[in-house]
Amino acid sequence: MDKRLQEFKRLLDIMDELRKKCPWDKIQTNQSLRTLTIEEVYELSEAVAKENNEEIKKELGDILLHIVFYAKIGEENSSFDIGDVISGINEKLIFRHPHIFSDVKVQTAEDVEENWERLKLKEGKKKTVLGGVPDGLPALIKAHRIQDKARGVGFDWDEKEQVWDKVLEEYNELMQEVKNGTQEDIESEFGDFLFSMINAARLHGINPENALEKTNKKFIKRFNFLEQQTISKGKDLKDMPLKEMDAIWDEAKKWD
Numbered sequence: 001m002d003k004r005l006q007e008f009k010r011l012l013d014i015m016d017e018l019r020k021k022c023p024w025d026k027i028q029t030n031q032s033l034r035t036l037t038i039e040e041v042y043e044l045s046e047a048v049a050k051e052n053n054e055e056i057k058k059e060l061g062d063i064l065l066h067i068v069f070y071a072k073i074g075e076e077n078s079s080f081d082i083g084d085v086i087s088g089i090n091e092k093l094i095f096r097h098p099h100i101f102s103d104v105k106v107q108t109a110e111d112v113e114e115n116w117e118r119l120k121l122k123e124g125k126k127k128t129v130l131g132g133v134p135d136g137l138p139a140l141i142k143a144h145r146i147q148d149k150a151r152g153v154g155f156d157w158d159e160k161e162q163v164w165d166k167v168l169e170e171y172n173e174l175m176q177e178v179k180n181g182t183q184e185d186i187e188s189e190f191g192d193f194l195f196s197m198i199n200a201a202r203l204h205g206i207n208p209e210n211a212l213e214k215t216n217k218k219f220i221k222r223f224n225f226l227e228q229q230t231i232s233k234g235k236d237l238k239d240m241p242l243k244e245m246d247a248i249w250d251e252a253k254k255w256d
Helices: 003-021 030-049 053-076 082-095 109-123 139-152 160-180 183-203 208-232 242-253
Strands: none
Touching: 003 053, 030 053, 053 082, 109 139, 139 183, 139 208, 160 183, 183 208, 208 242
């Protein structure tokens, strides 16, 4: 037997034993696992961002454990088992890749994505183009997914450079509300401006979540340098003039 199949069977056997004998594993439910699963996915995301293959391998194992755990609970409830889970994804992949498993012709990865969205609608599991976007997604990721799905059915700019006119339009509207509007109006226009910037990122092949996270890490690195330099000089950040902070901040940029 293929070693991969052997190890997968071993995992299933271990889960069977844990559900029978381990006091903690015996009492877990879908709801009790939910927040733990979210945590594991974030840990995988962090490992991927760092391109740490050893950590990616570890976190994938943790997520696979959760998949097997949910499938075991489904089996106990006579709802589904791991075989149903795997069969379902196999059939979905075949159906959504007719350019591989049938006679559909595509030229680019973008063609594949557009065809994917059309096939999802044909499956009848969601009645609208945006129906498959989870409500619980973080807003930045959600905006990117909404725009990407709209693009999948042709709702997009003819030329990506056109988006900058929209960005400028939203910026001007935001500035107008900052000068004269209510807090609610400012918030609304700020959301429109952010949405247009996320759209610009998408059109230029930039994942806004990844871009913002890189900036977060850059800021943390520079601020830590600022803090360390301040402490080494026997000073307190709260008492330091902004001009002096800026000088140290500029020095920190040299180490990026």
